[in-house]
Amino acid sequence: MAIVVPRVTLNNCDDDLSIPVIGLGTSSSPRVSPEATKAAIIEAIKVGYRHFDTASLYGTEQPLGEAIAEALRLGLINSRDELYITSKLWSTSADKDLIIPAIKKSLRNLQLDYLDMYLIHWPLKLSEEAKLPPQKEHVFPLDIKSVWEAMEECKNLGLTKGIGVSNFTCKNLEELLSIAKIPPAINQVELNPLWRQKKLREFCKEKGIHVTAYSPLGAFKTSWGDNRILECDILEEIAKAKGKTTAQISLRWLYEQGVSMVAKSFNKERMKQNLEIFDWSLTQEESNKISQLPQTKGLKVASAFGQHDWLLDLDVEN
Ligand SMILES: NC(=O)C1=CN([C@@H]2O[C@H](COP(=O)(O)OP(=O)(O)OC[C@H]3O[C@@H](n4cnc5c(N)ncnc54)[C@H](OP(=O)(O)O)[C@@H]3O)[C@@H](O)[C@H]2O)C=CC1
Numbered sequence: 152m153a154i155v156v157p158r159v160t161l162n163n164c165d166d167d168l169s170i171p172v173i174g175l176g177t178s179s180s181p182r183v184s185p186e187a188t189k190a191a192i193i194e195a196i197k198v199g200y201r202h203f204d205t206a207s208l209y210g211t212e213q214p215l216g217e218a219i220a221e222a223l224r225l226g227l228i229n230s231r232d233e234l235y236i237t238s239k240l241w242s243t244s245a246d247k248d249l250i251i252p253a254i255k256k257s258l259r260n261l262q263l264d265y266l267d268m269y270l271i272h273w274p275l276k277l278s279e280e281a282k283l284p285p286q287k288e289h290v291f292p293l294d295i296k297s298v299w300e301a302m303e304e305c306k307n308l309g310l311t312k313g314i315g316v317s318n319f320t321c322k323n324l325e326e327l328l329s330i331a332k333i334p335p336a337i338n339q340v341e342l343n344p345l346w347r348q349k350k351l352r353e354f355c356k357e358k359g360i361h362v363t364a365y366s367p368l369g370a371f372k373t374s375w376g377d378n379r380i381l382e383c384d385i386l387e388e389i390a391k392a393k394g395k396t397t398a399q400i401s402l403r404w405l406y407e408q409g410v411s412m413v414a415k416s417f418n419k420e421r422m423k424q425n426l427e428i429f430d431w432s433l434t435q436e437e438s439n440k441i442s443q444l445p446q447t448k449g450l451k452v453a454s455a456f457g458q459h460d461w462l463l464d465l466d467v468e469n
């Protein structure tokens with residue numbers, strides 16, 4: 152039986168759009184083949200995932216599109232509308248004239264008419280020839296006004312039901328809110344028991360911006376993450392006492408904070424395990440212990456994009 156994942160209604164989106172609180176991340180490290188990605192996504196639909204997180208950067212839009220087409224053919228879902236699909240504007244296209252072509256390309260890759268959510272991937276612009284990690288002279292601040300106008304145009308044209316951002320600080324959001332006609336529905340950021348972003352979460356709550364957590368498991372075994380969540384003594388202790396896994400403790404803690412999350416697993420048992428967090432809860436004491444864990448961030452902007460004064464805010468608790 153597929154697990155039914157709770158949903159949260161978003162602000163400033165079309166058709167009372169709601170987001171399933173757990174989605175499947177599709178960015179793998181090391182990268183896996185499109186065939187394996189497609190097969191994992193079909194398994195995920197079978198166990199109950201309806202929310203998928205992709206990005207032009209990941210190279211997973213095409214296999215996700217193929218998996219959706221196959222799921223429809225197999226009758227695993229009756230209609231595309233049952234799914235919530237996020238993609239992201241990569242920073243080399245963060246220029247007003249490149250945004251509509253970029254979302255149209257994502258839609259072609261996905262074989263879809265619309266996205267549920269389109270996010271600005273990072274609050275920065277890369278020159279078109281930039282590689283990762285970029286050279287210093289290829290990284291620029293975002294011209295948020297013209298970029299956001301083009302994001303609003305994406306929504307007004309019906310290419311996406313909602314628009315939002317990723318990796319934005321309170322300061323980035325304040326600047327955006329001061330010029331937005333359509334406020335962002337989502338801010339997707341690194342968030343987990345060891346990088347709790349309390350101030351950012353409070354700010355977003357006050358402004359009606361829904362927060363989605365990425366790397367909810369500390370990006371275990373990826374090139375940008377480590378074992379600090381899945382092998383954290385305190386989380387292991389709580390997990391053992393409750394007969395759960397450390398991954399489930401982390402995801403449940405996030406759920407209890409009122410955020411949604413995108414967790415990546417391409418393994419059938421683990422992707423199912425990650426959905427099994429809705430019929431039990433943490434005690435106040437367990438929650439308090441988690442809220443006192445020392446803070447460390449996994450994905451450091453300084454190592455991903457270099458040392459730029461205007462970006463370094465992203466690497467501190469804010
Ligand atoms: N907006 C942004 O800038 C970013 C967005 N993201 C998005 O967030 C998604 C998830 O974050 P990500 O950084 O991938 O990391 P996660 O925290 O989701 O960790 C993924 C890793 O944990 C393993 N794993 C998953 N479930 C379990 C489990 N129950 N027990 C043990 N190991 C497990 C996975 O391996 P296995 O597959 O073998 O189970 C994989 O190695 C990404 O895929 C992407 O979609 C990520 C980074 C940045």
Ligand SMILES: O=C[C@H](O)[C@@H](O)[C@@H](O)[C@H](O)C(=O)O
Pocket residue numbers: 178206283284375450455456
């Ligand atoms: O160098 C930059 C990194 O690739 C970074 O951009 C990614 O980790 C990305 O944010 C993601 O969504 O996975």
